[in-house]
Amino acid sequence: MNSIIKLEIQKKTFKKKGxxxxxxFKLEVEPGERLCIIGESGVGKTSLLNIIGxxxxxxxxxxxxxxxxxxxLSRNKLAEWRNQKIGFVLQESALINSLTIEDNxxxxxxxxxxxxxxxxxxxxxxxxxxxxxxxxxxxKPLDCSGGQRSRAAFARAVIMNPQIxxxxxxxxxxxxENKEKIINLLFDMNKEFNTTxxxxxxxxxxxxxxxxIITLERNE
Amino acid sequence: xxxxxxxxxxxxxxRWTLVLGMIILLFLxxxxxxxxxxxIISTFQGYQEIETLNQEGTFIANLDPNSEADFDxxxxxxxxxxxxxxxxxxxxxxQVDGFVTSLYNKYKMEVSFNYINxxxxxxxxxxxxxxxxxxxxxxxxxxxxxVLVGAGLATTYPVGSYIEITDPVTQxxxxxxxxxxxxxxxHRSNFYAPNSKNYFNFSIFLPINEEFIQSAGxxxxxxxxxxxxxxxxxxxxxxxxxxxxxxxxGLKFNFFNQQENFNYFEDSYFDSLKIICIITFILLLIxxxxxxxxxxxxxxxxxxxxxxxxxxxxxxxxxxxxxxSYFGILFSINLVILFVITAFNRYGFWLKKDSIFATYGMFxxxxxxxxxxxxxxFIDLIIGFTIVELTIKKIKSIPISVxxxx
Amino acid sequence: xxxSLFRFFDVFEAVAIYLIxxxxxxxxxxxxxxxxxxSSILKSFLESITDYQLIINIFLxxxxxxxxxxxxxxxxxxxxxxxxxGDTMVNIIIRYILNSxxxxxxxxxxxxxxxxxxxxxxxxxxxxxxxxxxxxLFSACQVKKE
Numbered sequence: 001m002n003s004i005i006k007l008e009i010q011k012k013t014f015k016k017k018g019x020x021x022x023x024x025f026k027l028e029v030e031p032g033e034r035l036c037i038i039g040e041s042g043v044g045k046t047s048l049l050n051i052i053g054x055x056x057x058x059x060x061x062x063x064x065x066x067x068x069x070x071x072x073l074s075r076n077k078l079a080e081w082r083n084q085k086i087g088f089v090l091q092e093s094a095l096i097n098s099l100t101i102e103d104n105x106x107x108x109x110x111x112x113x114x115x116x117x118x119x120x121x122x123x124x125x126x127x128x129x130x131x132x133x134x135x136x137x138x139x140k141p142l143d144c145s146g147g148q149r150s151r152a153a154f155a156r157a158v159i160m161n162p163q164i165x166x167x168x169x170x171x172x173x174x175x176x177e178n179k180e181k182i183i184n185l186l187f188d189m190n191k192e193f194n195t196t197x198x199x200x201x202x203x204x205x206x207x208x209x210x211x212x213i214i215t216l217e218r219n220e
Numbered sequence: 221x222x223x224x225x226x227x228x229x230x231x232x233x234x235r236w237t238l239v240l241g242m243i244i245l246l247f248l249x250x251x252x253x254x255x256x257x258x259x260i261i262s263t264f265q266g267y268q269e270i271e272t273l274n275q276e277g278t279f280i281a282n283l284d285p286n287s288e289a290d291f292d293x294x295x296x297x298x299x300x301x302x303x304x305x306x307x308x309x310x311x312x313x314x315q316v317d318g319f320v321t322s323l324y325n326k327y328k329m330e331v332s333f334n335y336i337n338x339x340x341x342x343x344x345x346x347x348x349x350x351x352x353x354x355x356x357x358x359x360x361x362x363x364x365x366x367v368l369v370g371a372g373l374a375t376t377y378p379v380g381s382y383i384e385i386t387d388p389v390t391q392x393x394x395x396x397x398x399x400x401x402x403x404x405x406x407h408r409s410n411f412y413a414p415n416s417k418n419y420f421n422f423s424i425f426l427p428i429n430e431e432f433i434q435s436a437g438x439x440x441x442x443x444x445x446x447x448x449x450x451x452x453x454x455x456x457x458x459x460x461x462x463x464x465x466x467x468x469x470g471l472k473f474n475f476f477n478q479q480e481n482f483n484y485f486e487d488s489y490f491d492s493l494k495i496i497c498i499i500t501f502i503l504l505l506i507x508x509x510x511x512x513x514x515x516x517x518x519x520x521x522x523x524x525x526x527x528x529x530x531x532x533x534x535x536x537x538x539x540x541x542x543x544x545s546y547f548g549i550l551f552s553i554n555l556v557i558l559f560v561i562t563a564f565n566r567y568g569f570w571l572k573k574d575s576i577f578a579t580y581g582m583f584x585x586x587x588x589x590x591x592x593x594x595x596x597x598f599i600d601l602i603i604g605f606t607i608v609e610l611t612i613k614k615i616k617s618i619p620i621s622v623x624x625x626x
Numbered sequence: 627x628x629x630s631l632f633r634f635f636d637v638f639e640a641v642a643i644y645l646i647x648x649x650x651x652x653x654x655x656x657x658x659x660x661x662x663x664x665s666s667i668l669k670s671f672l673e674s675i676t677d678y679q680l681i682i683n684i685f686l687x688x689x690x691x692x693x694x695x696x697x698x699x700x701x702x703x704x705x706x707x708x709x710x711x712g713d714t715m716v717n718i719i720i721r722y723i724l725n726s727x728x729x730x731x732x733x734x735x736x737x738x739x740x741x742x743x744x745x746x747x748x749x750x751x752x753x754x755x756x757x758x759x760x761x762x763l764f765s766a767c768q769v770k771k772e
Contacts, residue, residue: 235695235699237691237692237695238692238695238696240688241688241689241691241692244685244688244689245689247685248682248685248686252675255671255674255675256671259667259670259671259674263667410666412666413666413667413670414667415666415667415670416666416670488664488665489667491665492665492667492668492671493667495668496667496668496671499671506646510643510646510689513639514689514692517692517693517696518696520696520700521696521699521700
């Protein structure tokens with residue numbers, strides 16, 4: 001099978017802080033794979049996720065995503081791929097507090113210019129139903145609970161049916177019930193649409209439910 | 221103190237743009253209140269001086285603004301006729317200054333001659349720091365003229381010393397004997413602009429009597445009429461004089477009595493002062509609103525820092541004390557800036573050798589500056605109280621749990 | 627509006643501050659055209675303000691720097707979110723500059739009504755517009771994500 005992610009990092013340097021991480025790191029990910037990245041704090045888990053998610057292109061090495069070299073892609077193309085092929089679920093939800101939950105979820109649709117599309121409207125309703133956040137659609141993020149915000153962030157991540165979902169500590173601040181909900185939603189997407197799921201977590205219980213676990217270690 | 225230091229260095233100064241914005245706004249508020257306060261104080265000081273003249277039977281001369289004055293056509297003989305008439309029929313106070321001459325002195329300032337008659341001298345009751353008061357019964361051209369000198373000339377020309385100089389009014393070589401030294405910052409306010417003052421630190425007060433007037437040139441005589449004050453007179457006598465001046469010199473003079481002067485002050489100066497107060501109040505209100513906005517913006521950005529500190533044991537009363545101290549520091553910085561600017565302005569008159577405005581004072585500031593600074597301090601207290609209390613109210617309205625998460 | 631970082635309240639705040647700056651400049655110019663010969667006290671008071679007109683106005687314009695500073699600080703999360711879902715930093719910065727200039731132009735046009743009312747030259751506030759454009763360009767360098 002062809003890998004959708006083929007990453008070879010020689011090193012990622014933080015010049016100001018004066019150290020490097022992910023030295024001679026290699027990673028290949030198959031479509032539909034459920035991969036978990038674990039490791040102690042500061043080893044570069046989130047940095048790795050930023051590189052995979054096209055948020056960071058400042059590193060030494062090569063990265064092929066869907067067969068294309070990321071370094072050859074323009075900024076606009078990177079943005080388009082983040083919009084259409086990658087979904088992010090982050091620990092702190094990263095919602096815009098001044099917009100309603102509905103507007104937050106529809107933000108990727110706006111950038112894809114398909115906000116008014118009828119089929120997209122149906123898709124939006126389906127997702128919202130499935131995740132169970134209709135009652136809070138008109139609310140602002142600060143008026144919602146932590147669990148509701150996490151689910152809203154999840155809805156935003158999957159609204160474009162991405163091929164890859166990147167989640168960074170998606171359950172860190174959630175209770176058991178909400179944690180289950182989010183993990184189930186992630187894996188449902190994986191089953192239903194063969195979406196690749198890459199999760200960074202400290203929670204071994206969550207990690208064990210993935211097909212593959214890789215452990216990042218500190219560089220000597 | 222340790223907590224205050226922590227808040228200032230680690231929280232407030234981390235967002236120095238907001239601190240600088242606040243300092244600028246508070247400086248504008250301070251400058252505005254200082255300027256307004258000084259204008260008002262200076263006007264009242266001037267008014268108090270004029271009030272000593274403003275008594276029953278007193279008439280203050282004023283050249284009619286609509287009078288078409290042609291000074292070139294005025295003859296000295298006609299002017300002397302007016303003064304002869306004045307000397308015979310009236311008691312009048314006359315003081316003329318602004319006759320600038322070069323006279324060596326320690327500060328290399330230009331010296332101005334101030335001619336004053338006995339009545340004007342009695343009314344003004346100038347205080348001396350050394351020596352004796354003027355006597356007016358000297359013989360002009362036959363004996364030395366007793367003079368008073370300003371405080372700035374006292375070291376070069378101490379009491380008992382002589383000054384030989386060509387008098388700018390009579391153009392004759394005169395021998396002046398320093399009889400006394402005026403107190404520092406002796407000044408005179410303009411009758412019709414009480415906020416503007418001439419300081420006599422570099423002046424020579426020369427007594428004038430009838431003999432002197434007979435020898436004086438046209439400049440002194442015509443200028444003498446401009447601010448002349450008739451004492452123990454009547455409206456009728458004042459009108460007669462006005463007519464005589466018009467007939468001889470072609471100048472239309474009005475002589476205003478106590479009530480007219482009082483009404484003029486009411487109409488003109490009080491209105492001006494009211495307008496100054498209203499303008500200052502409106503501008504202060506706008507600046508304070510901007511300062512409050514700046515504070516609320518700061519709270520929005522720093523709420524996490526505040527609430528985390530509240531979470532770990534800082535009380536609201538301590539937070540209030542921190543804010544009062546912080547604003548105290550900001551106000552102190554502004555007051556120091558204001559003080560430096562004012563002192564530099566005052567010192568500027570010395571640098572420019574502007575002898576009429578050069579003043580003595582503690583750190584270069586004169587009494588009205590200190591009073592204005594006190595008023596500014598009082599206004600700062602009100603502004604500080606308003607801002608801090610609003611800030612604390614705003615912080616209290618945000619639950620600690622929400623603030624920490626922001 | 628949804629593409630923009632500015633919400634209605636931000637626009638309102640910015641317009642209000644711009645108008646305060648424009649109005650203060652115009653009033654300073656206007657009082658200099660008044661004939662205050664009859665009121666020396668008022669004249670000298672106003673002169674003590676108008677003599678420092680440029681400094682006072684530039685000091686006041688600093689509030690716009692404060693506005694942009696706090697605005698961009700509050701929008702860091704939003705900028706990050708937008709990049710997450712498919713926006714680019716360059717596009718965000720361009721939109722920020724264009725929106726800021728649009729608000730500035732709107733405020734300037736609004737201030738022209740005061741120009742006409744006071745009978746002052748329409749170019750009186752142009753130097754402030756230039757200063758504000760410099761501030762906007764300078765603040766555009768501060769557009770950062772969390």
